Amino acid sequence: MPFDVDVGLERKRTFESEVHLWNELWQLVSDFGVGDGAEFVTTSQPGEVNTEEIYDSTAKVSRRTAANALLGLLWPDGANSIELDVIHPALKDDDEALDYFQQARDKLVAAMDDPKAGLTVRLKEYMNSQLSYGTSGIFAFEGTKSRFRFQAKDVKTMKIAEDEDGFVDTTYIETERTVRQLVMRFGKEALSGKTQELAKNNKFEEKIKVLHIIEPRMERDEEKKDNKNMAWASIHMEVEAKHVIKESGFQEFPGGVTRYDKEIDEKYGRSPMIDGISDILEINTARESRNVAREKTLDPPLAVYDDGRLGGGIINTSAGALNVVNVAGRAGQNRSPIEPLFTVGDINVVTEEIEELKQAISSHFNIDRLLDLNNDTQMTLGEAQMRRGRTDLSMGTLIARQIMEGFTPLVSRCFNMMMRSGELGLPEGSEEYNARVAAGEEPLIMPESVAKLAGSGQEVYRIVYNTPAARMLQAEEAAGIIQTWNQGQVMANTNPEVLDNLDGDKSIRRLATIWGGKSILRREEIGTDEEPSVKDIREARAQAAQQQQENAQAQQQLENAKLAGEVQQQEE
Secondary structure (H helix, E strand, O other): OOOOHHHHHHHHHHHHHHOHHHHHHHHHHHHHHHOOOOOOOOOOOOOOOOOOOOOOOHHHHHHHHHHHHHHHHHOEEEEOOEEEEEOOOOOOOOHHHHHHHHHHHHHHHHHHOOHHHOHHHHHHHHHHHHHHHOEEEEEEEEOOOOOEEEEEEEOOOEEEEEOOOOOEEEEEEEEEEEHHHHHHHHOHHHOOHHHHHHHHOOOOOOEEEEEEEEEEOOOOOOOOOOHHHOOEEEEEEEOOOOEEEEEEEEOOOOEEEEEOOOOOOOOOOOOHHHHOHHHHHHHHHHHHHHHHHHHHHHOOOEEEEEOOOOHHHOOOOOOOOEEEEEOOOOOOOOOOOEEEOOOOOOHHHHHHHHHHHHHHHHHHOOHHHHOOOOOOOOOOHHHHHHHHHHHHHHHHHHHHHHHHHHHHHHHHHHHHHHHHOOOOOEEOOOHHHHHHHHOOOOOOEEOHHHHHHOOOOOOOEEEEEOOHHHHHHHHHHHHHHHHHHHHHHHHHOOOHHHHHHOOHHHHHHHHHHHHOOHHHOOOOOOOOOOOOOHHHHHHHHHHHHHHHHHHHHHHHHHHHHHHHHHHHHHHO
């Protein structure tokens, strides 16, 4: 069924009306916190930045620091921060399947970390918007210069809707594109008649409003595999011309939209800058007041005495002002004909207030938790663990939301795209495999055990993050494992059988995963000549022990036979 333009535009107006009250809040954030000249309520020109009324940059600095720290926790080593953990029971001990997933993971990491894809840059934009406006998205599309084309979007251009579980599954993104950009991407024939006329007249820099709609497709033929029957619709249209440029689709939502923090029944997130906007406005006023006071202190207003009346009846208290004052009746007093007017109070009061506000703004961004600022204080190991524990507990929900709504959907999207294209392996001997080999390619071979599960809907793997953020979320589990073993050792002094309840292999593997040491673990079942598995080592140890026991028994038999012979000789 063709896309209904009028229905799409009506939904767009509905989404815009829903953020009417948010717009004023976002405008304050833009004007006094970010200074990016975004247009939510007011209008601005391209490149315009609000600096005339901004006297303090604490919020900007805190945002930058927090964004870098959060990305350091969540994505410290680029896509190399992720692992593919095989969880399907049929593949857990399948050495061929484990090797395959490791190679598939390496290919995925290389594609995501391609500098031309720009994921690192887009993630920084995404995180800046998280801390500023509370809602932003990171998306993965088919690339032209690289395997992927990553995009970050925020509330300046994006309106959202949720599914029944409260996750974002719909985005309406309105942007301005030049005629040249539209022609290069979609082709002249796909554009409206008006835009084609602009291109014909070489007006390539004229800007056209384009709406990109991504939403679940309500009516589709699931038997068909073309992009117009995929689970998610993707519509590009010219807004003013009401013209559909391109109708396509995705098999999954093409990324993740994250809300930094969210209240019940609200769609849009709340950011540290939104929570701290009152402190940001107050420190801006305090800075302005201190600037005025400092200027008047360095260049105070002056009083000049003469025989006339007070100059116009007005006292000008601005810096460098000149006030004419009547000296009638005071001529006999020994006074300077020119003296300053003291109109400034105690500046230190404002300075103290500014420092308090800077600390308050910093706490909104969790700077004290994201960074260890206590470098001058020596702590015992126990004190350090207690402090880290408090940090982990306070930041756990924030980290979990970022992983659940943003990073995991993004990685899954990239994995699925490469899997469908055959880049992550093909069954050996399949038609597509043979065609690629004939073309000179060397496709990755997908084991038969994995191919049977592909498309079955069963969970075969899960994304595991080898990051400080993941270890932070699992720190309590690690402490619990260690504490259980310590207590078990104590109890074993009176009841040794209690240790039968504890699985040492499982414990050490889980701790290695939590602490980021999984790379040094040996395989459990099947190894190689260069790297034997745990099973191989234990079997070799058992064989050596058995051989040693057999040798000891043989030696004992020889000694017994010798002794028996000597006894027999003595008897004879």
